[in-house]
Amino acid sequence: MGMYCLWVVRVGNIFTGCRRLEVPQAGTFRSSHPLIDLGDIIMTDHLGKSPLDVHDTQAQAVSTDLISDIFRAAVLRWGVLLSTGYLLLWGVAALITRFATGVDSARWWFGGIGLVIVWLVACGLAWHERPDPQQARAVVDGRRKLGGLLMAQDMDGFDVWAQRLSVPTPLRVRWRGGQTLAALGLSAVFLIGAVLAPIPESEASAIAMNVQRTIDSLEDQVQVLEEEQIIDEPQADAMRDDMAKVADDALGTDPSRTWEALDHMGDQLDRTAAEAADEALRKMDDAAAAKSLAQAMQQEDGRLTPQQLSSAMQALSEMTQQAIGEDMAANMSPEMAKALSEAAAAGLDAETLEKLAKMMEGQQADLKKMLAALKDANLIEGKLSDINYELDPAELLEWLESQGECDSDKVCKACKSALAGRGGITRGPAHTEMLWKDPSSKEEASFEPQVLPPSRMRDIEDARLMGVTRAVPDSEPAGGQSTGGALSGVTSTGGSAETAPVLPRHRGAVQRYFQRSVFDNDKDPNSSTAPSGLPESSGESQDAAH
Amino acid sequence: MPESDARTKLMRPDELAPAVDLLKSVLQQLDATLLGQPELHRMVLVGILSRGHILLEGMPGVGKTALIHVLGQLLSLSFNRVQFTPDLMPSDIVGSPILQEDDDGRRQMVFEPGPVFTNILLADEINRASPKTQSAMLEAMQERRVTVMGETRPLPSPFFVLASQNPIELEGTYPLPEAQVDRFLLKLHVGRPSADTLERIIDSRRRGELPEPTSVIDQVKLDSLFDTMDRVVMPTPVNRYIANLVVSTHPQEPTAPKVVGDYVTYGASPRAAIAMAESARAVALLDGRPTAGFEDVKAVAPHVLNHRLILNYQARFDKVSSLDVVDQMLNDIDETGLELPRGVEVEAAS
Numbered sequence: 001m002g003m004y005c006l007w008v009v010r011v012g013n014i015f016t017g018c019r020r021l022e023v024p025q026a027g028t029f030r031s032s033h034p035l036i037d038l039g040d041i042i043m044t045d046h047l048g049k050s051p052l053d054v055h056d057t058q059a060q061a062v063s064t065d066l067i068s069d070i071f072r073a074a075v076l077r078w079g080v081l082l083s084t085g086y087l088l089l090w091g092v093a094a095l096i097t098r099f100a101t102g103v104d105s106a107r108w109w110f111g112g113i114g115l116v117i118v119w120l121v122a123c124g125l126a127w128h129e130r131p132d133p134q135q136a137r138a139v140v141d142g143r144r145k146l147g148g149l150l151m152a153q154d155m156d157g158f159d160v161w162a163q164r165l166s167v168p169t170p171l172r173v174r175w176r177g178g179q180t181l182a183a184l185g186l187s188a189v190f191l192i193g194a195v196l197a198p199i200p201e202s203e204a205s206a207i208a209m210n211v212q213r214t215i216d217s218l219e220d221q222v223q224v225l226e227e228e229q230i231i232d233e234p235q236a237d238a239m240r241d242d243m244a245k246v247a248d249d250a251l252g253t254d255p256s257r258t259w260e261a262l263d264h265m266g267d268q269l270d271r272t273a274a275e276a277a278d279e280a281l282r283k284m285d286d287a288a289a290a291k292s293l294a295q296a297m298q299q300e301d302g303r304l305t306p307q308q309l310s311s312a313m314q315a316l317s318e319m320t321q322q323a324i325g326e327d328m329a330a331n332m333s334p335e336m337a338k339a340l341s342e343a344a345a346a347g348l349d350a351e352t353l354e355k356l357a358k359m360m361e362g363q364q365a366d367l368k369k370m371l372a373a374l375k376d377a378n379l380i381e382g383k384l385s386d387i388n389y390e391l392d393p394a395e396l397l398e399w400l401e402s403q404g405e406c407d408s409d410k411v412c413k414a415c416k417s418a419l420a421g422r423g424g425i426t427r428g429p430a431h432t433e434m435l436w437k438d439p440s441s442k443e444e445a446s447f448e449p450q451v452l453p454p455s456r457m458r459d460i461e462d463a464r465l466m467g468v469t470r471a472v473p474d475s476e477p478a479g480g481q482s483t484g485g486a487l488s489g490v491t492s493t494g495g496s497a498e499t500a501p502v503l504p505r506h507r508g509a510v511q512r513y514f515q516r517s518v519f520d521n522d523k524d525p526n527s528s529t530a531p532s533g534l535p536e537s538s539g540e541s542q543d544a545a546h
Numbered sequence: 547m548p549e550s551d552a553r554t555k556l557m558r559p560d561e562l563a564p565a566v567d568l569l570k571s572v573l574q575q576l577d578a579t580l581l582g583q584p585e586l587h588r589m590v591l592v593g594i595l596s597r598g599h600i601l602l603e604g605m606p607g608v609g610k611t612a613l614i615h616v617l618g619q620l621l622s623l624s625f626n627r628v629q630f631t632p633d634l635m636p637s638d639i640v641g642s643p644i645l646q647e648d649d650d651g652r653r654q655m656v657f658e659p660g661p662v663f664t665n666i667l668l669a670d671e672i673n674r675a676s677p678k679t680q681s682a683m684l685e686a687m688q689e690r691r692v693t694v695m696g697e698t699r700p701l702p703s704p705f706f707v708l709a710s711q712n713p714i715e716l717e718g719t720y721p722l723p724e725a726q727v728d729r730f731l732l733k734l735h736v737g738r739p740s741a742d743t744l745e746r747i748i749d750s751r752r753r754g755e756l757p758e759p760t761s762v763i764d765q766v767k768l769d770s771l772f773d774t775m776d777r778v779v780m781p782t783p784v785n786r787y788i789a790n791l792v793v794s795t796h797p798q799e800p801t802a803p804k805v806v807g808d809y810v811t812y813g814a815s816p817r818a819a820i821a822m823a824e825s826a827r828a829v830a831l832l833d834g835r836p837t838a839g840f841e842d843v844k845a846v847a848p849h850v851l852n853h854r855l856i857l858n859y860q861a862r863f864d865k866v867s868s869l870d871v872v873d874q875m876l877n878d879i880d881e882t883g884l885e886l887p888r889g890v891e892v893e894a895a896s
Contacts (some may be wrong), residue, residue: 066892070886070887070890073887073890074887077887077888077890126887134782134783135783135882137783138781138840138881138882138883138884139892141781142840142841143892143893144894145839145840145841146839147833147839147842148779148781148784148835148838148840148842149835149837151839152556152779152837155556155779156556157555157558160556161559161836164559171893171894172893172894173890174890174891174892175889176889177889
């Protein structure tokens with residue numbers, strides 16, 4: 001500020017022309033008028049010119065210099081006035097535009113070009129205010145009390161009188177613009193503040209959001225789904241293209257759009273994985289039941305009637321097909337497939353039954369491996385159950401004897417219901433007999449202790465800049481009062497939950513998210529449910545996260 | 547010299563010098579005769595050079611009559627003195643026809659000129675005459691002629707009325723009509739002499755007798771002075787300044803200063819502008835310049851304007867005189883009329 005004022009003062013001195021007109025010293029005067037000598041005049045001419053030339057030139061120069069000085073003062077005055085107004089407008093425009101559109105601060109400095117125009121306009125206005133030569137001579141004549149002689153400069157006979165003129169005091173043009181200069185300084189300060197003031201909206205567009213880590217995570221999930229043949233290659237490529245496009249469009253000016261798209265993609269992958277996990281668990285049940293039935297058939301020693309044997313073989317064939325799925329031809333030898341198709345009528349020999357049992361065991365292992373891969377990729381949540389719905393062959397054979405006919409569903413249900421009391425989810429009839437056996441293992445009954453990640457970021461070094469958005473939600477400190485929902489009125493015990501208010505500008509995105517979830521649920525009610533055997537925690541956790 | 551040349555050509559110093567020397571000698575004699583009033587003498591000479599009438603105002607005994615008497619002697623012009631009294635009639639001034647019998651015994655009306663038929667008329671204590679008698683001077687002062695009984699008679703040239711008046715606060719005085727006041731070029735205030743001046747007067751004047759002038763100006767020299775006076779150039783900005791000054795004496799004018807709006811009821815007439823221009827020329831001639839400047843106007847403006855401004859009661863209440871108003875006007879009105887940008891000033895560096 002001090003330097004700025006000093007600059008203004010120096011410019012003011014230049015423009016107001018605070019310089020004195022040096023003139024030769026006049027000689028002796030004898031007139032009653034202090035400036036006119038009617039007697040002998042001794043002129044001192046240090047320039048070596050004749051007195052006439054000196055005075056004629058000086059008289060001309062005095063009025064010319066006065067015009068120039070007044071012009072400069074007027075330029076300075078108009079320049080400062082207009083600059084003050086311009087700087088104010090400039091600052092207001094910068095402030096409004098930066099708040100409204102978030103235009104970068106650096107661009108506003110180009111407004112300085114307008115100052116050149118302002119000063120050109122000031123020159124134009126000052127040009128009209130400069131006095132004409134006659135007025136200038138009148139001013140000089142009046143201020144120096146020259147008795148009208150300078151005003152008669154254009155008249156004949158002035159030359160004789162010119163050498164009798166003296167210019168005792170120089171003229172100075174002064175502009176008293178202290179208040180105007182102060183206003184200019186204030187407007188300049190206002191402009192600097194308006195341009196440089198930190199506005200989140202204006203910095204939002206400085207860099208794009210770095211969502212690459214999220215994209216990488218999603219791509220890994222796509223890779224898993226592709227490797228497990230849950231989705232085919234074109235589908236995976238299409239998803240990768242969508243992710244790349246979202247990453248390119250991830251600008252801080254509209255972060256909700258990016259987050260919404262990424263959430264949608266993650267949701268889609270989760271649903272696909274959940275459907276695949278459901279199918280895998282169902283196949284695992286069928287494979288386990290088929291394996292148990294095949295082993296039971298191996299031990300069958302004529303206790304079953306031919307009709308019972310035929311229906312058991314038919315059930316074994318159906319369960320095997322359901323466990324293997326549509327790609328039966330690829331996973332099974334033609335002989336085995338033919339034998340299974342004719343199992344109801346011709347039965348299966350012991351060797352075939354043994355192969356079938358091993359095949360079902362291998363199928364179970366493959367499905368379990370796939371589920372583990374999905375879980376490792378965070379596509380499904382919960383703990384994989386180690387429960388095998390395999391029934392002891394002797395017990396199954398005994399059950400088959402008690403049945404008239406059996407089908408695959410009955411066999412599966414029998415396998416599951418026979419395992420009641422061994423843990424797991426049972427949906428059996430209410431009259432299922434309670435089994436009193438050994439005390440339950442504490443290992444299975446108690447929760448496995450887990451170390452939760454810290455709820456809040458500990459150090460700033462651990463932070464990672466993803467992008468600068470236009471609205472950063474304020475987060476309340478951990479342990480604060482919950483703001484609503486299920487946790488309303490409940491004081492957190494610390495470190496467990498972090499609540500973030502939903503800003504008005506984000507409410508639309510949140511609302512659309514839940515509307516879409518409802519729509520998807522209506523369309524495919526099973527799609528959002530967790531797979532059986534897995535805790536239904538994924539949906540809730542996602543909602544809480546959003 | 548043609549008038550056009552007078553406007554476009556400046557007098558040479560050698561043309562100007564004789565007139566200036568002559569005026570200097572007159573001034574020196576006036577100062578030597580009447581002590582302690584050099585500025586008054588200068589202004590009286592300005593009035594003479596401008597061929598205007600002068601109204602001298604001052605207390606009795608301050609030398610008004612003596613000044614006019616000496617001036618008449620110096621100029622070698624005919625001089626009449628009229629002591630104005632309340633019973634003075636107009637015919638006592640302008641003259642009247644009287645019945646006379648000639649050698650043949652025939653009687654006829656013969657005009658007997660009054661004291662106004664002279665070059666210099668000293669109207670002593672003019673405000674003691676009745677308004678009727680004062681009005682008798684109107685035609686003589688403006689037209690320089692007198693009409694009696696339907697016959698107009700020109701007055702001698704030059705014709706000056708040098709009137710003196712006592713302050714109107716004194717009893718037995720009549721204020722001069724505005725029309726007549728306006729005809730006086732200058733109104734000069736004759737002040738009291740200082741103690742030093744009085745001492746010199748006492749020392750050099752026995753029984754109040756004035757010394758005789760050593761030299762006089764005859765009619766020819768006076769005419770040459772008038773010719774020189776006509777060749778003094780009045781630059782256009784000075785003309786403009788005079789016009790602005792006179793216009794600004796009217797409170798209705800937007801350019802009028804605040805002091806005029808506050809205290810002036812009626813301003814000066816165009817005759818004042820003419821009087822100011824002529825007086826400024828005379829001041830320039832006295833200073834030995836061929837041109838009149840702003841300072842010349844400022845020198846004569848108080849004497850030209852002070853009797854032409856009619857002040858209101860507020861001025862009387864605030865004890866503001868017309869001279870105060872004129873002084874304030876001279877301070878407020880820029881002589882050049884230059885409209886500088888706001889806040890910009892032109893000043894003489896010290």
